[in-house]
Amino acid sequence: MVFPSPGDLGARLLLLFYINLAAWEAGSGQVHYSVPEEAKHGTFVGRIAQDLGLELAELVPRLFRVASKGRADLLEVNLQNGILFVNSRIDREELCGRSAVCSIHLEVIVDKPLQVFHVEVEVKDINDNPPVFPATQKNLFIPESRLLDSRFPLEGASDADIGTNAQLTYRLSPNEYFSLTVPINEEQVKPLGLVLQKSLDREEAPELYLVLTATDGGKPEQTGTVQLLITVLDANDNAPTFDRTLYKVKLPENVSKGTLVIKLNASDLDEGLNGDIIYSFSSDVSPDIKSKFHIDPITGEITVIGHIDFEESKAYKVRVQVTDQGALPLSGHSTVLVDVVDANDNAPELTITSLSLPISEDAQPGTVITLISVSDRDSGANGQVTSTLTPKVPFKLVSTFKNHYSLVLESPLDRESLSAYDLVVTAQDRGSPSLSATVSLSVEVADVNDNAPAFEQPEYTVFVKENNPPGCHIFTVSAHDADTQENALVSYSLVERRVGERALSSYVSVHAESGKVYALQPLDHEELELLQFQVSARDSGFPPLGSNVTLQVFVLDENDNAPALLPPGSGSVSGSVSELVPWSVGAGHVVAKVRAVDADSGYNAWLSYELQPASGGERSPFRVGLYTGEVSTTRALDEADAPRQRLLVVVKDHGEPPLAATATVLVSLVESGQALKTSSQTSAGARGPEAALLDVNVYLIIAICAVSSLLVLTLLLYTALRCSVPPTEGACGPGKPTLVCSSAVGTWSYSQKRRQKVCSGEGFPKTDLMAFSPSLPPCPGAAAGMGEPHTSEDSSGKVGCSSILFIHLFIY
Structure with a gap:
C-alpha cells in the first residue's frame, strides 16, 4: 500500500473534514464519519463527543457507551478527549462484501437522562485486493482446423474491491496467433476470450504458452495473472x-x-x-x-x-x-x-439495548424507558417492518431512526392502581404471508409517597370505667397507607393540647408502632366525664404525609363515693341532732329531715333513706320517707312510748355494691307547753333558718311549676340539638343524663356538686334538680323504688325512662 506525501495527506484530511461536516449537517441529527479500511489502530475518525454536543466531563458520569451489533470491537471512543478512533482492523470486503455502500452503524447511549444517538461510519474502499483468476493455469485444446476469428472463452479475474478499484483491464502477452476480446458490460454477452488471428499448425507449434494479465483501476494499481497453455489438436x-x-x-x-x-x-x-x-x-x-x-x-x-x-x-x-x-x-x-x-422466510428480530427500570410513578410523560431495535434479513417488502405495542397501556413506541424505537411514557402512572405492566412489542413485516416476532417486557412502577395514612372512621367513641389501673390499654387506632415499603410504614402520635391546666400527654399515650392507646393514670368520672383528643398517623416517606383521627373517651361512673350528709342548719341532720316532739302530735307529723348528696351520677347517686329498727323488737312510732329523708310519726303518741328515742337513719345509694351513711336523730317527747316554750326560746336563733327554708320551698315550687309548663318545649329543643349538632372539641355542656326511676313516694331533692367539664378551661358549678312524679307508675321490675330502671330506645336512638323527669337548671 502506497501512502501520499505529507502535503497531499493534509489536503485530503481537510477535504475529509469538510465532507464529514456537510454530511453531519445533512443527516437530520445523525452524525456521519468516514474511515478508510485497513486503517491502523488508533486512527482518528472524529470528535464524536463534540459533534454530539456532549461535554467531556459528563462522559463517564453519564455512562457514555457505544453499541454496534456484531461490530463492537472495530471502533472505540477515548472517554478522556471524546475522540472516535479505530480499535481493530477493518476489512471492508469482510464487512460488506461487494456492496456499493459499506457503513458501520453505531448507537451512542448515555444515561441520566437516557439519550441515544445514531452515528454512521462509512468504510472507504482502498485498493488492497489484487485481481484473482480462478486458477493459476488454464489448459486449452484447440484443433488446428479451427477457422480464423474463432473465439475461445476465458474465465475472467475477480477483485474483492469495489468501484474503480475493481474495474479490471486485461492484456495478453505478445504473440502472433491470438488476440484478446474484452467484455463491454457485466452481463458479458461476449465473454472474455481469445480470437484466433492466424491459423494453427500443430507440426509447427504444438503448444503455445501465453500470459493473461488483469489490472485494476486503483491507485496504485494491482495485477493478477493466469498462464494459458494451448495445445494444438488435429481433426x-x-x-x-x-x-x-x-x-x-x-x-x-x-x-x-x-x-x-x-x-x-x-x-x-x-x-x-x-x-x-x-x-x-x-x-x-x-x-x-x-x-x-x-x-x-x-x-x-x-x-x-x-x-x-x-x-x-x-x-x-x-x-x-x-x-x-x-x-x-x-x-x-x-x-x-x-x-x-x-421469499419471506425470515421473521423480524427484536433487540432490547437499554433499560431504565423501574420507572417512578411520578415520572413525566415522554420519559424514555427502553430502546428497541428491529431487523429483518429479507429484502423489499419482506424486510419492511412495522412495530406495535400491546395491550393498551400508558406507553408508546417512538421511532428514532429507521428500525430503532424508544419506549416512552405517554400518560401519568399510579402504582396504587397498577404496580406493573406486562408489555408485548410486536414486529411484523409486509411479506405475504406476513411474519412477526414478539418480545415481552415487564415494566415495574416504583412507589412515591403520594398517599397519606387513612383511618376507617374520622372519629371513634370509647367507653372507659373510671378508676382504671395506670397504663391500661383502652383502644387501638389503625390507619392504612396505600403506598408500599417505607412510604407505607405508619407511626402514631398524640396531637398535644391542654386539658384544663394539664397537658393531654399526662392522661393518655399512644404506642408509635401498634397504635395502642393507654391511660397513664386512673380516670375520675367526677373530675372528667369526657376526654376528647386527636391521634396523628404519619408515614415514613419523604416528605412524610399524615392524617388525624378524633377519639372521644367517655369515663363511665363507678360507685366510688358514699352518700354525704349535708351540713347542719336549716333543719337538716348531720351526724346527730336532738329534736323535741310534743306528746299531742298526731300521725304524719314531720319531726326532722335528713338530707344527703352523692358525688357519683346515675344509679350510683340515687339515694334512699331507711330507718334502722329499734333494738328489742319494739315498734317505733316514727318512720322516714324512702326518698325524701323526712322523719315523721306513724301514729299518735301515747304514754307507752319511751320519752327519749334514738333513731338511726341509713342513707344508701343504688350502686353495685351500694354505699351508705348513717345519721342519728335523738327525739325527746315533751308536753305541749314545754315544746312551745322551747320553741319560743329558740325562735330568735331558729326562726331565721326556718323562714329561709320555707321561702326556698316556695321558690322551688314556683320554679317547678314554671319549668313544667315549658317541659315539652325544652325536650323538643334538646332532642333537636342532639340530632343536628354534633359535639365539638372545646365546647362545654351538661354531662350525660342519669336514669332514675321513681317509686310510690313522690318528693323532690337537689344535689349540688362541682364538676370539671371537658373543654380547654374549667366549667362552672351546676345544680341538678330531679323531680319525681308520684302519679306515674314505677318502672317494670322495680320493687318499692329499689328496682332497676326500665329504659326504651326510640327510632332516633335516644334512651328514656317512662317514670323519670329530669330538669337541669344551670346556675352561673
Whole structure:
C-alpha cells in the first residue's frame, strides 16, 4: 500500500473534514464519519463527543457507551478527549462484501437522562485486493482446423474491491496467433476470450504458452495473472454450440431439491461420435455452485440439489460447456445467470439495548424507558417492518431512526392502581404471508409517597370505667397507607393540647408502632366525664404525609363515693341532732329531715333513706320517707312510748355494691307547753333558718311549676340539638343524663356538686334538680323504688325512662 506525501495527506484530511461536516449537517441529527479500511489502530475518525454536543466531563458520569451489533470491537471512543478512533482492523470486503455502500452503524447511549444517538461510519474502499483468476493455469485444446476469428472463452479475474478499484483491464502477452476480446458490460454477452488471428499448425507449434494479465483501476494499481497453455489438436473441426450465449433464470429461494432450473440446448454439425455431445459445468466452476446445482450430461437439464438462500447469495453465475465425443473433442461454452428471488422466510428480530427500570410513578410523560431495535434479513417488502405495542397501556413506541424505537411514557402512572405492566412489542413485516416476532417486557412502577395514612372512621367513641389501673390499654387506632415499603410504614402520635391546666400527654399515650392507646393514670368520672383528643398517623416517606383521627373517651361512673350528709342548719341532720316532739302530735307529723348528696351520677347517686329498727323488737312510732329523708310519726303518741328515742337513719345509694351513711336523730317527747316554750326560746336563733327554708320551698315550687309548663318545649329543643349538632372539641355542656326511676313516694331533692367539664378551661358549678312524679307508675321490675330502671330506645336512638323527669337548671 502506497501512502501520499505529507502535503497531499493534509489536503485530503481537510477535504475529509469538510465532507464529514456537510454530511453531519445533512443527516437530520445523525452524525456521519468516514474511515478508510485497513486503517491502523488508533486512527482518528472524529470528535464524536463534540459533534454530539456532549461535554467531556459528563462522559463517564453519564455512562457514555457505544453499541454496534456484531461490530463492537472495530471502533472505540477515548472517554478522556471524546475522540472516535479505530480499535481493530477493518476489512471492508469482510464487512460488506461487494456492496456499493459499506457503513458501520453505531448507537451512542448515555444515561441520566437516557439519550441515544445514531452515528454512521462509512468504510472507504482502498485498493488492497489484487485481481484473482480462478486458477493459476488454464489448459486449452484447440484443433488446428479451427477457422480464423474463432473465439475461445476465458474465465475472467475477480477483485474483492469495489468501484474503480475493481474495474479490471486485461492484456495478453505478445504473440502472433491470438488476440484478446474484452467484455463491454457485466452481463458479458461476449465473454472474455481469445480470437484466433492466424491459423494453427500443430507440426509447427504444438503448444503455445501465453500470459493473461488483469489490472485494476486503483491507485496504485494491482495485477493478477493466469498462464494459458494451448495445445494444438488435429481433426474434428466443428465444435458444439449452444443456442444462446447467455441464459437468464429467476429462481425462488427455498425451492425443493430436484426443482428444474433450466434445460440447455446445444448442437454439433459433425456426425457420429464427433456430433454426440455431453453437457457439463466448466472446469473453473466453484465448489459452491456444484453443491447447489446438478447438470444432466445427456439432457442438459440443470436442477437444484442444495439449499438456495437469498440471504446467502442473491445470484449465481454458472458457466457450462458442451463437448463432443470425437477423437479430438471440441467444446462450446455458455453462461447461466440464476437470479434468486427473495421469499419471506425470515421473521423480524427484536433487540432490547437499554433499560431504565423501574420507572417512578411520578415520572413525566415522554420519559424514555427502553430502546428497541428491529431487523429483518429479507429484502423489499419482506424486510419492511412495522412495530406495535400491546395491550393498551400508558406507553408508546417512538421511532428514532429507521428500525430503532424508544419506549416512552405517554400518560401519568399510579402504582396504587397498577404496580406493573406486562408489555408485548410486536414486529411484523409486509411479506405475504406476513411474519412477526414478539418480545415481552415487564415494566415495574416504583412507589412515591403520594398517599397519606387513612383511618376507617374520622372519629371513634370509647367507653372507659373510671378508676382504671395506670397504663391500661383502652383502644387501638389503625390507619392504612396505600403506598408500599417505607412510604407505607405508619407511626402514631398524640396531637398535644391542654386539658384544663394539664397537658393531654399526662392522661393518655399512644404506642408509635401498634397504635395502642393507654391511660397513664386512673380516670375520675367526677373530675372528667369526657376526654376528647386527636391521634396523628404519619408515614415514613419523604416528605412524610399524615392524617388525624378524633377519639372521644367517655369515663363511665363507678360507685366510688358514699352518700354525704349535708351540713347542719336549716333543719337538716348531720351526724346527730336532738329534736323535741310534743306528746299531742298526731300521725304524719314531720319531726326532722335528713338530707344527703352523692358525688357519683346515675344509679350510683340515687339515694334512699331507711330507718334502722329499734333494738328489742319494739315498734317505733316514727318512720322516714324512702326518698325524701323526712322523719315523721306513724301514729299518735301515747304514754307507752319511751320519752327519749334514738333513731338511726341509713342513707344508701343504688350502686353495685351500694354505699351508705348513717345519721342519728335523738327525739325527746315533751308536753305541749314545754315544746312551745322551747320553741319560743329558740325562735330568735331558729326562726331565721326556718323562714329561709320555707321561702326556698316556695321558690322551688314556683320554679317547678314554671319549668313544667315549658317541659315539652325544652325536650323538643334538646332532642333537636342532639340530632343536628354534633359535639365539638372545646365546647362545654351538661354531662350525660342519669336514669332514675321513681317509686310510690313522690318528693323532690337537689344535689349540688362541682364538676370539671371537658373543654380547654374549667366549667362552672351546676345544680341538678330531679323531680319525681308520684302519679306515674314505677318502672317494670322495680320493687318499692329499689328496682332497676326500665329504659326504651326510640327510632332516633335516644334512651328514656317512662317514670323519670329530669330538669337541669344551670346556675352561673
